[in-house]
Amino acid sequence: MHLPPSTLEFAQRANGWAARRSPQAKALWAKSGDETGHLCLPQHLVDTACAAAAVYDVWVPRRMKEWLAGRLEIDEDDVRRIYLWLSGVHDIGKATVTFQSQSYKEEFEHLVSAVRDSGLPVEMNSDERSLTKFPHGVASGIILKKWLRKCGYDPGFSGVVDAHHGIPSSGDGANEERSLTRYKSPWKAVHAELLDEMANLTNAREALEHARGDNVKALQILTGLVVMADWIASNQDAFPMVVGESQEERLCRGMEATDLTGPWSPAKTDVGSDRVFERAFGFAPRPVQRAFFDAASHLKQPGLLILEAETGVGKTEGALAAAMAMGKGAQGIYFAAPTMATANGLLERVMKWAESSVEDDHVSSMYLAHSKNQLSESYQKLRYYGVGKDHGKQGHVVASSWMSGRRRGLLSNVVVGTIDQVLMMALKQRYSMLRHVALAGKVVIFDEVHAFDTYTSDYLMRTIRWLAYYGASVIVMTATLPPERRQALVAAYTEAELPDIPSDAYPLITVATQESVETISVDPAPTNLVAEIRYLSDELDDLTAELGELLVDGGCALVICNTIARAQEAYRRIASGYPNDTELHHAGFVAWQRAEKEDGLRAALGPDAHRGQGRPYRRIVVATQVAEQSLDIDADVLITDIAPIDLIIQRIGRVHRHRRPESDRPKRLQSPQVIVRAIVGRDPVPEFDSGAAAIYGTKLLLATLANLPQTFRRPDDIPGLVRTVYSADSRIPSAWARAWEEAVAEDDQRQVEAHSRAGTYMLPVPEEAKQFTALFGLTDQAMAFLDREEAGNAQVRDAEPSVEVIPIVAGESVYRPYGGGFKDFEDSEEPPYKEARHLAASTVRLPARMTRWDDDFDAVVGGLEQITPIGWQQSNLLKGQLALPLDQHGEITIGRFTVRYTDELGIEIVSDGRGSDV
CATH class of the missing domain: 3.40.50.300 (P-loop containing nucleotide triphosphate hydrolases)
Known part of the structure; x- marks a missing residue:
């Protein structure tokens, strides 16, 4: 990776920063567990500040920089200074007795001794001893808030370091603050030294004098960016424990190992739709595609584009071309498909488009965003390429080794994945700030939105509201869209009014910005x-x-x-x-x-x-x-x-x-x-x-x-039928009047309940996020629940909870993978990679009614946990999965249910244990 001059200049100024710190500061440790030794706190802080310089100068898109500058009311250079400074002080809370004196762990005793020998007392005061736990993120927030107030700066920025482990502290922190107030002067001197000197290194003081730290949404994005820098600097393969080179050399080597890619760089789109489509897809655009691309090309600011057109007219290619026109200054795109299967089917199409639709020699990172991406051969092939190689005249697409995984993958330039991964942007969830950073700078394409129920639609509207607030562009595609749903989409993006639309307008393009809304009727295709x-x-x-x-x-x-x-x-x-x-x-x-x-x-x-x-x-x-x-x-x-x-x-x-x-x-x-x-x-x-x-x-x-x-x-009948069926005065025969009234009342109640359920874990709209904690405001217990990807996915879908299992053919203390051609394995044996991969691709969900009630859930899941081969826990692909061991007839009785799996019928409940076959 070739770092820009601005990044290298900062790294050069940071040379020797850690070495120049006081003996007390250098005695503090930040990272341990490597056989080569430990990393002192000043070195980790300066590593993170340098990583932040690379993130800002290489990865952060222009639109995000402009947006942050506007919200903080400073210029982009001052945004950079504050970001680097926050990254450089994020772990100041590790300069506490609680963190440094982890003497109950034998491997840390020598580190504690070094802190004591430097002159820093390691005995806790009574307030600190009374704390059940004292996370260093909480300590960072308190120490930084005191410093900001002392210097006359906005104390709101302290919330960023408080939340850099994915969730801000809950409560008022009075006990923690009291314990830090009682710290002895050597500790306070170290705190002041590290904060002052990092402010001097980053030239952040003047920026902090003028910046507003009370904008919750800007703090959300800054927190996500600090998390990025911290995770890069915490990678021991990139930034090892042993420091034997200059800070500039250390940063260059670290970022080479990180393979961070710059913002997406779509090819020029001002050459006309024909040339754009020929380069990107190899064919001339159809009328609907041309009209949609032209609408996107005429936008002078971020916007929402809705395309309503029949199946088979090429909406996917139209949306990708429109994204190119809307993508100047963006970090990339996210193509949100309704299911894993549709995402997999789109992957290669989007991959080819990504290679042919960017500036020559540009390298884009790509990610397949769903929980089973390791089973996609097309995606795995990308991982064999390296960033920065000579790829010829056209751009190239790679799967970045660092920008992968369920949290970092969304940071890639081009992401194809399930809708859930985007809708979780509106979900109160640990590390939600990283998801916001990943999506705030993208053009987000939603496909097949007609299939969403009320519950999922609530998450869609809230997500679009956040994307609009961040200045991201959104594309929505559908074959059928009720007028009320169209109005809701527009209202989620802008307060501008949707104009009257002819009842027979189809295909239809809706263009909404923060200033206006217009609709474009496309000449309908002949009846087909x-x-x-x-x-x-x-x-x-x-x-x-x-x-x-x-x-x-x-x-x-x-x-x-x-x-x-x-x-x-x-x-x-x-x-x-x-x-x-x-x-x-x-x-x-x-x-x-x-x-x-x-x-x-x-x-x-x-x-x-x-x-x-x-x-x-x-x-x-x-x-x-x-x-x-x-x-x-x-x-x-x-x-x-x-x-x-x-x-x-x-x-x-x-x-x-x-x-x-x-x-x-x-x-x-x-x-x-x-x-x-x-x-x-x-x-x-x-x-x-x-x-x-x-x-x-x-x-x-x-x-x-x-x-x-x-x-x-x-397509003649599509708009009229959809409008009529979904209208409040749908034409209903008089003989059905009573049944209709009852159905409407039932539906109204269902809607109310769905809205209520959706709101349980949903973030507020941006305008209502008044306090930093309100943005994530859940208890630690709820956050822990939603920290699991499966739980998050389920939370944005209004579906009954179901359990995923892997059918196997069971024997006496042995089993073999379902599907034939495999040998038997001992239950305690870790299966080889080939067999583990086959097993991981053999998941199926149990019928929902098997786990609908708590007693059934406990009996079914608890029973399966007992009979899942213990060797699976040693496999990265199978750890945490549940087996469904089948007998020679393909059946198993678990809880009160007898279940059968066959190649012909799939999974089915044979008996529910209540004397009746199903």
Whole structure:
């Protein structure tokens, strides 16, 4: 890594800073545990200040610097000075008796002796002894606040060092402050020395005289940046315990090991949309893509762009091109996909775009943001490249070794990941400041937002509110968007009013900035699908009879069910008549099987397969919502459970998706057909399958059923249908009036409860974050809960808690990985990497009702913990995972449930222990 002159100049001034400190200061230790020795506190402080110089000069994007300067009411050079100074004093709280006298640990005794020999007393006063714990971050905040007040500076900056371990202290700190007040003069002299001399080194005094330290949001970002500098300087591979070179040489070597990449540098976009798309994607833009790119190009400030357009028009490429136009001065982009599977599918597309859409020779770091990224071969291949190598004329993409992991990965330039990783920006969670730093400087792209329920939408709106406050640009893509949801998105980003929109405007682009909102209507595509819609009873016999008639001459049918149990039930019945032509897809298969099944499905029903050349003569695909979005398949006919209108439109997007020769489809399926089921009664009022009602609510199902046309035209009917179904005065038959009133009341209550649940761990809006502690204000216990990634992911989704397990084939004190071709392993044996990787890719979630109640959760999870191979704890890939040991029939009884896993049906509950099969 080539450090800029400004960074090297600071490192040169820092040469000898630690060596010039007093014997008492140099006797204090900051890092230990390395066989080469320990690192003294002054050296760690100056290392961190130098790392901060590199972070600010190399990584921090222009927009973030401008934003911080505006909030602190100083110029960007003064922002740099304050940041370097805060980084250089962040661990001043280690200059305390509590930290230095950890003599109860035998390996620290010699360090304590050195502190005592320097003339610093290591006996605690009574106030310090009375403290149950005294974290050095808390001590740092108190010591710094005293110094700031003494010097006449804003004491608010002390909150940054107080919170640099991920969460600020709770309480008033009176006992801790009293204990420090009673410190003897040698200790106070060391505190003053380190703070004064770091202020002199960083030239921070004049900046502190004028800066405002009461802006909570600016302190949030500064804290995240201090965490970055601290973590870099704390890496012993980069900044070793032994100091045998100049500070400049030490910094250069440390940053080379850190492989930090600079802000994203998209190629010029003022050359016209045709040239931009040709370079980035290799083709000319479609009308919708061109209009979206042009709208982004005309923005003179950060903004929100919403693209509403039908499936298959290239929204992904349109959004990536728009991000290039909006990305000047940004740190990078985050492409937020709805699921891990869709994120994995996007990775290579975004990777190719990232290489071809940046300035020549520019190196961008890339990260796949979800908990199973180590199982993605495409992502792992990136890790073999190094930053700074000769990569030819175009830019290059690498996976930075330092900017990886669940907390640091989001700091990369180009991130593809799940929506959860962005929505956790609005979650009260430890180290949330690092997530804010990572996302505040990015262009954030949200895909498929129509699928969000009320609970998740609350997190989306709050996240967009924070992104807008930071001056980040946001892109939202959807095929279907109710007007109320569009208004909510705009209101989350700006207070400007959304203008009236023609009811039939589609495709539609909405452009919002802090100053204005406008909409752009794009000439609609000609009608590309005319589908007959009719209904089918919910009897399985009628389903199989219907399929028999539809597929008498062959053809490919897609049957979408709302629950796994319904899909398995339908599959069993259909497969009994078409054993070689029926396949099942749902989320209850182990991860690698699901990926294989989806790959096979895309190959058979994708655009390049034709009848007699890959496309099957007859195929019945039974699936859940996994086939609803981001799956490029083309069926001849759709049979779907009732669902809200926008989701039905999404499902219709899998029918007659591609233009095909007539020979690809049998005669009776030449015209698209949509058949709706899961309606168990029609008179006098519709009654829906209980699963559909539980998932979507009766109100939306009634409104959808009332307004579904007999003939659906795409894209003509999309805006009107979505608007009508989601409007307060949706057209409902008078005979349904009472049922409608009850459904509306039930839905209102569901909404209230969802809003309430969402608010439990949600950050306040930026305008309400008045105090630093209010930004994270949770107890340590709650923070510990949300510190786990799985817990955080669950918190931003309104889903029942479920437990992930790994099926294995169990024997007597031995087991073998599920899937065949593996030998047996002892329970106590750590599996080799190849087998561990296969096991880690074999996760599946237990049905939610197995862990819904506390007694069941304890019995199931506790039981599985007892029978999980203990050798897994030695594996980085398997540590903490739960096994599901299956007998020779593929079954296990755990708690009151008997569960079966098979290649054919996936996971299913055979019996619930209450005398009834399921």
